[in-house]
Amino acid sequence: MTVGESYTLYKLVLKFSGFTTAQESNVVIGSTVQLRCPDKSNSQTWIIWSKKVGDRFITYSEATNIDPGLDQDLKSRLQVTGDQTAGEYHLNISDVRKSDEGTYKCLIIGTSGGSTQQLTVIIGPTSVYIGNVTPYNKILGIEGQDMTINCTAVGGQPAPDIKLVILGSIYAGLGLAQHTFTPHSSDDGSTVTCQAGYNQINFNPLSTSAYIHLM
Template identity: 55%
Template sequence: MKSRLAVTGDHTAGYYHLSITDVRKSDEGSYVCQLSGTAGSTTQQLTVITNLPSGVLIGNVGLDKKLIGTEGENLIIRCFAVGGVPAPDVKLLISESVIKVAKSSVQFTLSSVHRSYDGQNITCLAGYEEIPNYPFNESARIYLKLKPYPPRFSSDSATTEETKPLVISCTSTGSRPKASIYWFLGDGKINITTNATQSSPSHDSTTDTYSITSTLIYSVDRIYNGKYLICGASNEATMEQGGAVETSIALNITYLGVG
């Protein structure tokens, strides 16, 4: 090995560099630099890379480069290096911010993932931190099933005469995939959805989310005066979360006479 070693650098200025030609696996180990007549020394560890990784993969990502999750659920991100000796470093970035670095693979969990992560880029790098050199990368983007926002009523009040049908609309926005709307009446939550009609969902291409409006026409008995009318919206995301999102409004029913 001595024949492949050379000490270079500007020695008069105190710079000493160890040069090794034709580096081999057997050259791995600790190298100590110590100047004659001094007590101090420095140690440098040499690691020889014999095989670069051939690539890096992101788990559960399809050809469309989407990592699919559900708003409010845990989203697990996994990166794997393919090959490499010694074991390469794998680096995970979300929107260009380094999240985690580990050997051979990385796993990171976004707990109860918020919709603000929707559309953010994930990048996985494979290489060696010591060099530093990361010649392989793979990217995807987070694509979430999104719950609808709480529905909005078309009016601030639900007022009608006992002899006239109540006409009121409710709009759901922000869902992915499309949501459906249902209606409940009173403390017993009587399902009156069959008395409503839903519009065709509209698509917002900038956010890839959907909106839908349901219009209820229903004759309400005076016994429901002061009771609540509930408009709810549900889709796959709310089902995975164990419930829909609902908004309620108090009924104001006017009537004449007693009984």
């Protein structure tokens, strides 16, 4: 089978064949992601990676070769990795951009096998802050009266996970977390901390803290 024939077969399979494997990958913008093809090729087959653009799929690679028709910047960020002697062909994307987000397929030419992967590119929050903090990094409250402490993240796509820790207890939310409680004298001077990030990929780049000050 020639290279030209492989492209023809590729288009036919994409149109008529079902895929049995679905995976999701989440990656922070600017990092490197490896999209792993769970299937393996052999001496009679090879693997093509493609991405959905509009209503069609654009070829990214065939075996270890990056498609020469792609934009030069995109080509420079793509690499096929894995142990090819074992039939592994994974697609690496470096310096990930928001434009890389979307649906990818690895197709085994010569069979009806293949998989679909959804890549989500995360743009982290730019800052995180605890509300009503004085210039001296204190959160003012009155002993015996309800006080509310909140933490907010600025930016982030999708909305980041917030973890607010008050008096040893964790309060979580998306983009915002808060808790209302009645402070006691023993709470004076306690540290309040807050983190913003994405728990699913264990990425929590931003944190801040302040102190409870009772009057």
